[in-house]
Amino acid sequence: MRRFTRNRPGPNNVDAVLVTQSLISGIMMGMVYALLSVGFSLTWGVMHVIHISHAAFGLLGAYLAYSLLEYLGIDPVVSAALSAPLLFITACGVYQLLIKPITRAKEVIVASMILTFGLAIILENVMVLIWKADPRIMTPVYASGALIVGPFYFQYPHLVGFGLSLVGITAIYLFLKKTYTGMAVRAAWQQPEAAQLYGVNLYRISMITFALAVSTAGAGGIGLALLNSFEPHSHNLWLIYLFLVVIVGGVGNVVGTALAGLLIGVVTGLSMAFLPFQWVNLVTFGLLMVFLVFRPHGLFTEGV
């Protein structure tokens, strides 16, 4: 909870430095939201599965990185690279065991929401059992350092989280644009029947999408853990941000999700600077409601 210690001037002595500073922190935060959300957006768009436990998997990634750092001194960035394949394999198993059986249900979306809600409860309580319910902070060696440029300061953990997210998002984007499997994922999103006719195995594509989404969630969770403190039930709040980012960005839209993440980061960054803390979430949720009512299909209606 480092950011609460910052002085918060009232609205009457607004100055340009503070605005710029909160804009920049907002952009950093937003990039992390984007990485956390991009997989959620893909599973929703491609598989019509609303993966409620997505944020819980992100939190699991954060806890893994926390333990690796505490006990073995491994840097969170390395942990992100290590946890990605681990979560990928786990997610493949989850898909085969739990998600695949319900893709034939009458209402996949509803069924998936209930099922993954159950999964989120399980994950949350497993995390309580292993790591206890106390809030945790990721403290890599550079935790207290900051890069100072003129009047602005950038805390190193924030910069690392931002960089990690930027790399993650770019990797997903390139995967979807350049690789054959990525193109098959996009085809399955746009025209599932036609894609199947052209020999795309929808089950295999769904499994890859799901597993990829979960492993990016792990990296996103680590990124968010570098920015904020976290506890086993934090994933509920993260989930709200996921919904916000994905709905503003348009379901299944990677570029849209990235832009929406930045936008929401900036909005929360600014409201954190100028509003009492308890109103920040109110602004976020109010904003999401307004968006859902007026632009339910997002700001950016273009494809992946």
Place this chain on the structure above:
Amino acid sequence: MQRLRYATLAVITILLAVFPVLKPEVYYLSFTFSVFMYVILAASWNFIGGYTGYLSFGHAAFFGIGAFATAKMAAVFDLTPAMTILATIPAGVLAAIVALIVGYPCLKIRGPYFAVVTLCFAFVVDLAVKNIELLGGAEGLWMKTMDFPEQMSRSIMYEVMLVLMIITLAVSWWLGRSRFGAGLTAIRADEEVAETMGVPTARLKIQAFVLSAFFPGIAGGLFAYYLTYIHPDVVFNVNISILIVLMAMFGGGGTWLGPIIGAVILTVVNEGLSTFAQAEIARIIYGALFIIVTIFMPNGIIDFFRKKNR
């Protein structure tokens, strides 16, 4: 067959009504009280979520609004116990009015988007109440207790909740066979087609949403008076919203019996687990239950057994 069914219902109702006369332990009264409450919540959620197919994930908001409205009215007007119980009706009306205002824009959006907007609505109401000093803010509100022995006051609340449950279920049962209910089912099946066939979809949806907010409002008021202390974290808890949805879907949405079965089973399981197992383990088993049910009974318990009998 039909007569037998009515007779069974009458017998169950009478048995439930005379239960407090046997002077059971207060624990059993409290437990049955909460079962009734969840039956009311799940059954009234079913009006919009089950029959109409609009999954509201924000029903705790109406429950909480009813609770806070009742507590505030009781404090401001210094109401007697009987009047406090009656004050839950205007509290329910308030919840219904809020539903009318919120439902008008929100019911235009569909599917998961509606689910998310209602979830957000519940968060907004929760945070707003916490920030309003008049409503006790983050400290919550206290209510005066009844001047009766505990057994007596618990029995009174039990009976009142039972009456409310019977009314809710009667409305739910009527909904299943009325023109109104048929219109709602048409919306769930295919909203465009229903619209083309001349079903006034916009009006019916609003009516169903308002009706489904009214009963949780009253139940919230009764719950507040039962606990005599309310806090936003308790009555606006997002888990209540989700639990309501799960209970109705678990039993089988769109039937009048489904929410009853779902609410009874899940409340009993939850209570049993929290008594006999460590809290985290209990929650894990609870979570696993949702997974098992969605995989093996994707359309609810009722549907599962109907298919078996066929």
